[in-house]
Amino acid sequence: MTDIQAQSIPMALKRRDVLGAARTGSGKTLAFLIPMLEALYRAKWGPQDNLGALIMSPTRELAIQIFDVLKSIGRFHPYSAGLVIGGKNVSEEAVRLSRMNILVATPGRLLQHMDETAGFETSNLQILILDEADRILDLGFSKALNAIISHLPKSRQTLLFSATQTDSVKDLARLSLRDPVTITVREEQALNIYTPKNLAQHYLVCPLDKKLDILFSFIRTHLQVKALVFFSACKQVRYIYETFCKLRPGTSLLSLHGNQKQTKRWDEYQRFVSVKHAYLFATDVAARGLDFPAVDWVIQVDCPEDAETYIHRVGRTARYKNKGQGLLFLLPSEEEGMLKALKKKDITPEKIIPRESKTMSIKDKLQIFAFESHELKYLGQKAFINYVKSIYLHKNKEIFKVSELPLKEFAVSLGLPGAPKVKFIKASTSSSKPKPAASTKHVKFDHHSASDGNNSDEDSSLSSDPPEDEDKAVAEPRDDNAEDATPENGNSAAKPTVRTRYDRMFQRKNTDVLSEHYNKLIEHEDDEEDDLLGGGHAPEDFITLKRVDHELPKDLEMDRVILETENMSKRKQRRLDSKKALAKLAPKFAKKMIFDEEGVGHNVHTYEDDENFRKSDVKAAVQKYADVKRKQVQEADAGDKQIAKEKKREKKRKRKDKERAEQDDIQVVLGTERNEDDGYVSPEFDLPSASEDEGPPSKRPKNTEASIPEDSSKRDASWFDADEQLALQLLEGGS
Incomplete structure (x- = not known):
């Protein structure tokens, strides 16, 4: 066993709560799976006992990995284990959930099943395991975690494992740990307890x-x-x-x-x-x-x-x-x-x-890609914006200094002709009057690149001088689609610079970003954050690892709130407003209309008042409706029978035509054989008998002088006389 396994497994088998911290790759997964299986085995857990062990992880991939390890080491036990993560069918999971003894889940989908799935019982839970506990204990997961803990019994055993861990009294009290044992493994040859020695x-x-x-x-x-x-x-x-x-x-x-x-x-x-x-x-x-x-x-x-x-x-x-x-x-x-x-x-x-x-x-090649593809250009702008946003929102300002970033050069390295317009303005906080739009404290980034030739020194993509108050920085967009942009100093008589076709191309708006090719290139472009608690749908909160929702300074707190609302584009905002307006004007109950031949609309279904309905003869109405439907069925049946008869008649006609054509082919072949005459006549030949007269007469050679009567009643003596005369002529000529 590894060190973390040797120290934590005995304590876990004693039913003690454990806080384990060890470097990555040291075998923490087996350190909590082995005691879990042993605890259920000692308790003689069976299928009728419902859920006995619950394992939570912050990401789907980690949950799948834990589940694979569990299948490999637990295949000799009779327990049923399940995997509950986002992105799967909720109804299919709900059917099997009540039969599970061990469950590996992400917190969002687990909470959804606890709230919505009938028969999902956790009152007999024996052991709770949190892998990567420090991430689950982050403030961004606190509400979901508190709701899950409230569903679980207090008599359970709790195991928390991670490479980096906090032993805050507040966090431990929130999880209701009972006298936990803290295990921290430090290897002798390692420089620290966090990173591997190799x-x-x-x-x-x-x-x-x-x-x-x-x-x-x-x-x-x-x-x-x-x-x-x-x-x-x-x-x-x-x-x-x-x-x-x-x-x-x-x-x-x-x-x-x-x-x-x-x-x-x-x-x-x-x-x-x-x-x-x-x-x-x-x-x-x-x-x-x-x-x-x-x-x-x-x-x-x-x-x-x-x-x-x-x-x-x-x-x-x-x-x-x-x-x-x-x-x-x-x-x-x-x-x-x-x-x-x-x-x-x-x-x-x-x-x-x-x-x-x-x-x-590679910046020249990236610029060529952006020139050739609007989709890649749009992606580059989004990458630029989100990087600046992440730097601005990082908590540690000693490391992340947004004012010292060379954004113009960074945009060029991404293949963009210029950086999206970002300008820092000091927001006034002393006045209690409503702030004008220009000084409103928010952060907004432009999605369109600014042309290098259209910017003055004051109007550059980012001022190199840091603002007086860095936390009050404001980023304002600039409309780069105007043919002649007016400088901010108000001098409308400024001489416009020469703009090439490349500048015009890079200043065009990305109106085709929702095209079919773009949808294939980019699978998801929805920047809205998903619901943390997963109310009514599969939460994506644990698909995307969000930044820790740490407490920002007061000056930055308003920036963050406004940033989430300002990040929505104008087009999306107009579409949302129009949908809300249409929803208010829409009727309470939707009506489906049908139109007759004259173009007059009628409702598909009409409803009578309750009083009139009770006064009417219901049985007569039912009988009338049945008669109408029966008549329609009979008419349709008669039409189907007529069509079937026509098909049968046509099939019979085609079969007879085929047989007649085959018979004609046979007669033609036989006639050809009879017409082949090489000039030799055998002295011995048979005349047709009486039984052979019943069939149609055979064709005679063309050089015969006798004619064959068409009428069958006349084919008696004349037929034989013609043959005899022909035979006599041939014999005389041969002699």
């Missing part, structure tokens, strides 16, 4: 606009490896995956993020597990608990949110006794703060410097 950790410092160049160069020089590449947003993963596939680096590329459908996510996961060499572009949905075999590199292109996220990302390699390497990309503004945060966890990665001679530039 992991070689490196980092490099590069500008924001050089990240993709270095990443593509790394892939081209490391083709025979299996690597995980982490980004901060789903739209970044989509854009980089699509563009890198067009660049054809020479190895397999895969993508995994929360906006994919469940079947697509599972296919990509299985492909990466089975292949030997590939690169998987992923978000933090793949950062926790997943056991990918033989991963050589973990590359973090975007800086992780905190040290805990870094630990979970690099934990996908160097699992158990295997070796692995990790590479972290840091911006010059992120280096000091991130290294300081990692040092608190006793993590000291080694700095490396990439070779300039080995670095390939």
Whole structure:
């Protein structure tokens, strides 16, 4: 057994609550599955006892992985185990749920079944297990977790395991733990308790606009490896995956993020597990608990949110006794703060410097792709916007400094001709009067690129000077579709710059982003957050790993609230308003109309008042309705019979025509044989007998002088006389 297994299994068998913390890949899954099976076996648990053990995980992939391990080690037990995750059929799960003894689930779908599925009983639950407990205990999952805990009995046993864990008194009280045992494993040869000892950790410092160049160069020089590449947003993963596939680096590329459908996510996961060499572009949905075999590199292109996220990302390699390497990309503004945060966890990665001679530039090719495809251009803009948004909303401002980002250069590196208009304005908070629209405190990003030739120095994509109050930054959009944009200083007489056709192309609005090709390219483009509690539908909250909903400063709290409402496009807002207006004007009960030959509309079904209905003769109405329907059926039956007779008659006619044609062919062949005369006549020949006279007369040679009467009544003496005369003439001529 590993250290975490040797220390936690005995305590769990004693029915003690356990808080286990050990590095990734140390065997924590078996550390809680073995005591769970043993506890049910000792309790002589049977199918009639309903649910006995419940295992929760934050992501679907981790839940599937735990379920596979459970099937492999529990196949000799008579227990029934089930997997309940989002993306599956709720009704099919509900049918089998009442017969399950062990359940592996994600919190959102589990809570939905607890609220909606009849017969799902948890009053006899013996053991509750939370894998990656620190993630489940995040504030974003608190409501769902509290609701689930309220359904469970207090006499249960609780096991919590994770690579990084908090022992906050508030969190433990919320889970109602009873005198828990904290187990923290520290290996003697390891530098720290969080990262594997066989992991070689490196980092490099590069500008924001050089990240993709270095990443593509790394892939081209490391083709025979299996690597995980982490980004901060789903739209970044989509854009980089699509563009890198067009660049054809020479190895397999895969993508995994929360906006994919469940079947697509599972296919990509299985492909990466089975292949030997590939690169998987992923978000933090793949950062926790997943056991990918033989991963050589973990590359973090975007800086992780905190040290805990870094630990979970690099934990996908160097699992158990295997070796692995990790590479972290840091911006010059992120280096000091991130290294300081990692040092608190006793993590000291080694700095490396990439070779300039080995670095390939791909920004020109990306710009060509954006020029040729509106869809890729739109994806690049969304990737840009979401990256800036994620940096702005990160809690640790010592690491993430949005004002120091070279956004214009970053947009060029993505293939865009210019960065979406982002402007920082200081919002006034001293006045109690309503704020004007220009100074309203919000963050909004433009989806359209600004032309380089149309921007003055003051009107550039991002001011290089930091604002006086960074937390009060405002990003305003700019309309780049006007032919002659007026500078912000109000000087309408400013001389417009020359705009080429390339500038015009990049300034066009993406009106075709919802085309058929775009829908094939991008599976999901709905940016709205899903319901956390999963009320009435399968919640997607645990498909997409959201950022920890930490407490923002007061100045940023309003920014975040307004950001969620302002992120909706004007087109979507108008469509939503029109739907609401139509819903108010719509009738209470929908009516279906039919139109007669004159074009007058009538309701399909008419209803009488209750009093008039009771006064009328119901039996007579029923009999009348039955008579009408019976007559209709009889008419339809008669028509069907007539059609069947015509078909039968036509079939008989065709059969007779076919037989007649075959008979004619036979007669023609026989006649041809009789007409073949080589001039020789046998002296001995038979005359036709009386029995042979019944059939039609045979054809005679053309050179005969005798004629054959057509009337059968005359075919007696004249027929024989003609033959005799012919025979005599032939004999005389031969003699």
